[in-house]
Amino acid sequence: MKVFTTILILIGFAFIGASFIVIAKHKTTPLKFIVPKGWPKPEYNFKKNPLTVEGFELGKKLFYDERLSKDSTISCGSCHQQFGAFATYDHNLSHGFNNSLTNRNAPALQNLAWQKEFMLDGGINHLDVQPLAPISAENEMAETIENVINKIQKDTAYRRMYKAAFGDETVNTQRTMKALSQFMLMLVSSNSKYDRVQRGEDSFNLPQRLGYEIFQQKCVSCHKPPFFTDFTYRNNGMPLDKTLNDVGRMLITRNANDSLKFRVPSLRNVMLTFPYGHDGRFFGLSNVFDHYRTKMQPIATTDSLLKNKLYLSNFQIGQLTAFLYTLTDSSFIKNPLFAPPGYYTTPFIHNH
Amino acid sequence: MKNQVLKLLFIVVSGFTSTTTIAQGNLEIEFKHIVGKQPLVLFDSLYTNNFNEPFVVNKLKYYISNITIYNNQIKTVKNGYYLIDASNSSTHLINIIASTKNIDAIEFTIGVDSLKNTEGVQTGALDPMNGMFWTWNSGYIFAKLEGQSDSSKAASNYFTYHIGGYKNNENALQNIHLKINQPITNTKKIIIDVNVLKWFDGATPLRIAETQICHQPGKLAQQIAKNYASMFSIATVEE
Numbered sequence: 001m002k003v004f005t006t007i008l009i010l011i012g013f014a015f016i017g018a019s020f021i022v023i024a025k026h027k028t029t030p031l032k033f034i035v036p037k038g039w040p041k042p043e044y045n046f047k048k049n050p051l052t053v054e055g056f057e058l059g060k061k062l063f064y065d066e067r068l069s070k071d072s073t074i075s076c077g078s079c080h081q082q083f084g085a086f087a088t089y090d091h092n093l094s095h096g097f098n099n100s101l102t103n104r105n106a107p108a109l110q111n112l113a114w115q116k117e118f119m120l121d122g123g124i125n126h127l128d129v130q131p132l133a134p135i136s137a138e139n140e141m142a143e144t145i146e147n148v149i150n151k152i153q154k155d156t157a158y159r160r161m162y163k164a165a166f167g168d169e170t171v172n173t174q175r176t177m178k179a180l181s182q183f184m185l186m187l188v189s190s191n192s193k194y195d196r197v198q199r200g201e202d203s204f205n206l207p208q209r210l211g212y213e214i215f216q217q218k219c220v221s222c223h224k225p226p227f228f229t230d231f232t233y234r235n236n237g238m239p240l241d242k243t244l245n246d247v248g249r250m251l252i253t254r255n256a257n258d259s260l261k262f263r264v265p266s267l268r269n270v271m272l273t274f275p276y277g278h279d280g281r282f283f284g285l286s287n288v289f290d291h292y293r294t295k296m297q298p299i300a301t302t303d304s305l306l307k308n309k310l311y312l313s314n315f316q317i318g319q320l321t322a323f324l325y326t327l328t329d330s331s332f333i334k335n336p337l338f339a340p341p342g343y344y345t346t347p348f349i350h351n352h
Numbered sequence: 353m354k355n356q357v358l359k360l361l362f363i364v365v366s367g368f369t370s371t372t373t374i375a376q377g378n379l380e381i382e383f384k385h386i387v388g389k390q391p392l393v394l395f396d397s398l399y400t401n402n403f404n405e406p407f408v409v410n411k412l413k414y415y416i417s418n419i420t421i422y423n424n425q426i427k428t429v430k431n432g433y434y435l436i437d438a439s440n441s442s443t444h445l446i447n448i449i450a451s452t453k454n455i456d457a458i459e460f461t462i463g464v465d466s467l468k469n470t471e472g473v474q475t476g477a478l479d480p481m482n483g484m485f486w487t488w489n490s491g492y493i494f495a496k497l498e499g500q501s502d503s504s505k506a507a508s509n510y511f512t513y514h515i516g517g518y519k520n521n522e523n524a525l526q527n528i529h530l531k532i533n534q535p536i537t538n539t540k541k542i543i544i545d546v547n548v549l550k551w552f553d554g555a556t557p558l559r560i561a562e563t564q565i566c567h568q569p570g571k572l573a574q575q576i577a578k579n580y581a582s583m584f585s586i587a588t589v590e591e
Binding site (some may be wrong): 038048049079119123124125126127132133135136137144145146149172173177178197251252254281 | 450469470471472474475479480481485487488489490491568570
C-alpha cells in the first residue's frame with residue numbers, strides 16, 4: 001500500500017520537476033523599449049514579439065549578414081548604413097544583385113516602432129513582413145525566402161542563437177523576421193540637438209532659432225514633429241521620371257488620385273540622408289529648396305498646400321538649413337549597440 | 353485503498369489526455385483535381401477550355417480555411433489554414449474531428465481572412481516561404497493557377513493567375529457552401545471535385561488570349577475569384 005502511495009508521490013514530484021526544467025531551459029533577458037518623453041504610443045505590438053537581448057542580437061546578426069542575398073554580397077546593412085542614419089549614404093538609388101539598381105532611394109531606418117506602413121508607397125502593412133520584400137526583389141538581394149532559411153539552418157552559430165532567442169533551434173521565416181524586427185525596433189533616434197532643446201537641456205543659436213520659426217510656418221504641416229513626417233502620402237510636384245515610371249502610392253491603391261504620391265519622409269538626420277526625393281534626384285538640400293520654390297510642376301494630384309509652390313527667400317533657406325542641422329542625432333549614428341556584431345562603430349560596408 | 357489510488361491515477365491521467373464526451377469522429381476531406389472530366393496531370397496533359405483554347409497546367413495552389421461541417425443540429429467549425437497544392441498529394445487530404453452523423457453540408461473559405469493578412473509574419477501553412485505571399489504589397493495570394501497555352505501572348509506562352517486581396521474594395525475571399533444531397537449515417541470521408549475549367553467560366557469569362565496575367569488584387573482578381581468559387585462540387589460521400 002505504502003509502496004503505491006510513494007510511487008504516486010514520486011510521479012508527482014517528477015512532473016513538477018520536469019515542468020521546472022522546461023521553464024528553466026529557456027531563459028531570455030528582456031530588453032526594455034523606451035518611449036521618449038512626450039512621444040505617442042508605438043504602433044508596433046510588442047506583446048506579440050517581446051524584445052529580448054537574445055532576439056535583438058540575432059536580429060543584428062541577420063541584419064548585417066550578406067548571406068541573406070543570392071550571391072552573398074548584400075546585407076540589409078549594405079543599403080541601410082548606420083553612418084547614414086540607416087539610409088544609403090551618397091547614393092541616389094541603391095545597388096542590388098548583379099549590377100542592378102533599385103527604383104527608389106533607400107529610406108533611413110529610424111523610429112520604425114511608430115510606423116504603420118512601410119516603403120515609400122506604403123505597400124507593406126507590418127514591420128515583420130517588410131524584410132521579405134528587399135530579400136526577394138530581383139534588383140535588391142534577389143534571394144528566395146526558402147534559400148535564406150536553408151542557409152541559416154546549416155549554420156551552427158545561428159542555430160544556437162535561435163535557441164537562445166526562441167527556446168529551440170527551429171529556424172523559420174516567422175522567427176527570422178521577428179528577430180530582424182527586434183533589431184530595427186531599437187533604432188530610435190530621439191537625441192538630436194532639436195530634442196535636447198525640447199527637453200530644455202540645450203538652446204538654439206540665432207540662425208537655428210530663426211530657421212525653426214520658418215520651419216513651423218512653411219514645413220511643419222507635413223513634416224510633423226516628433227517624427228518630422230505625418231506618415232501621409234503626398235505628391236509634392238516632382239514630375240514622373242520616364243525611365244523609372246514610378247507612380248508611387250498608386251501602385252498599391254490603383255487609384256488615379258494617388259498618382260505620384262509618396263510618403264512624406266522624416267527629416268530626422270536629414271543632413272545624412274542625401275540625395276533626396278523618392279528616387280534620389282535631388283543631390284543636396286539646395287536642389288530640394290529650388291524644387292519647392294521654382295522648379296515644382298504641380299498637377300491634379302499635387303498636394304493642395306503646394307498648388308502655388310512654396311516660396312522661400314535665400315535668407316529663409318539659410319536659416320532653415322541651420323535648423324535642419326539640429327536634427328542630426330550623432331548618438332544614434334555612433335551607438336555601438338547598432339554596429340555589426342564584433343564592431344564598436346559601423347565600418348564602411350559597401351561592396352559595390 | 354488500492355482502488356482509491358487507481359481512481360486518483362485515472363483522474364490524473366485523464367486530465368492529461370483531455371478526453372471529450374461529445375460523439376465525434378474522424379472525418380477525411382479529399383480534394384480531387386480534375387479538368388472537365390479528365391484528372392489533372394500537371395505539365396503533361398493538354399486540356400481545352402470552353403473557348404477552344406488549349407492549355408497545360410503547371411501549378412495549382414489555393415488556401416482553404418474556416419472549414420465548417422453541418423448536420424441536422426450540430427455545426428463543427430475547424431479553425432486553421434490549409435494550403436492545397438496540386439503537385440503534392442499529401443496536401444489533398446484534410447483530417448478533422450467532427451460530428452460525423454448525417455453530415456448534410458460542408459462550408460469553407462478560399463483564401464485568408466484580413467486579420468492574418470495584417471498581423472505580421474505567420475508560420476505553418478501561412479509561412480511566406482510557401483510562395484503565396486505578395487511581399488511588395490503585403491497580402492496572401494489566395495489561389496494560383498499557372499500554365500502554358502498557345503493562345504497566350506505572354507513570354508513562353510505562359511499564363512499566371514495569382515488571386516488575392518483582403519481590403520474592403522478588393523476583397524477576393526470566397527465562401528463555398530456544398531450541400532450533400534443524400535447524407536449517410538456515419539460519414540467518414542467527403543470527396544470534393546475541384547474542376548480547373550471553372551477558372552475560365554462564370555460571370556466574367558476568362559480567355560487566355562485576352563488575359564495572361566493577374567498579379568495583384570483588384571477587379572480582375574475579384575472576377576477570377578468569383579469564377580473559381582464554382583470549381584468545387586461534392587463527388588462522393590463515404591462511410
